Amino acid sequence: MYDCILNEMQAAYTKSGDPSAKAYPNWRRYSKVAYVSGTHGNRFVQNYANDTGRAYGAFEKAGRMPVGSILAKDSFTVTPNGRVGVGPLFLMEKMSGGFNKKSDDWKYSMVMPTGAVMGATNGKNSSALNFCYECHMSVAEDQDSMMLLPEEYRSN
Numbered sequence: 395m396y397d398c399i400l401n402e403m404q405a406a407y408t409k410s411g412d413p414s415a416k417a418y419p420n421w422r423r424y425s426k427v428a429y430v431s432g433t434h435g436n437r438f439v440q441n442y443a444n445d446t447g448r449a450y451g452a453f454e455k456a457g458r459m460p461v462g463s464i465l466a467k468d469s470f471t472v473t474p475n476g477r478v479g480v481g482p483l484f485l486m487e488k489m490s491g492g493f494n495k496k497s498d499d500w501k502y503s504m505v506m507p508t509g510a511v512m513g514a515t516n517g518k519n520s521s522a523l524n525f526c527y528e529c530h531m532s533v534a535e536d537q538d539s540m541m542l543l544p545e546e547y548r549s550n
């Protein structure tokens with residue numbers, strides 16, 4: 395199912411003009427298969443990181459991420475009668491120190507299936523995305539706001 399909808403997801407997200415929305419399918423993927431994420435709307439998701447963020451693959455041992463690391467989580471939905479639809483793209487980008495103390499200098503953003511950017515930390519609708527870091531900041535300081543995926547779905 396994922397392979398069938400990936401092009402459609404990429405095309406939808408690319409309309410946002412965010413370079414990560416177009417590029418992420420070429421990044422390394424750290425999930426083996428799509429899995430349901432209860433914290434991202436019960437949608438099926440997969441996780442990617444750009445080259446700068448490759449330490450993501452060390453999971454709990456990744457440490458603090460370098461500036462320029464981008465983590466991407468695409469998503470799709472399946473209705474009870476089997477209809478598959480594009481869900482939002484969730485992005486986290488590590489910015490330089492001082493960007494936003496409350497978010498641990500991560501810029502969170504969300505691209506809707508229409509290609510509209512729902513919001514971004516320190517950008518449009520910034521406060522609408524505070525809930526992202528309010529949850530992500532609950533991990534230990536040395537895990538740098540990364541929640542990591544369930545072990546059974548990991549791949550590196």
Ligand code: HEC
Pocket residue numbers: 430431432433434439441465466467484485486502503504523525526527529530539540541542543544
């Ligand atoms: C209630 C908690 C919660 C909220 C709210 C939340 N997340 Fe997450 N996030 C998680 C969990 C748990 C994971 C890892 C497991 C999974 O995929 O479900 C994760 C994983 C991620 C990842 C992969 C990198 C990582 O941390 O391992 C990205 C990117 C991400 N979330 C972006 C977002 C964005 C953007 C928002 C807001 C629009 C958001 N998240 C809101 C809990 C949350």
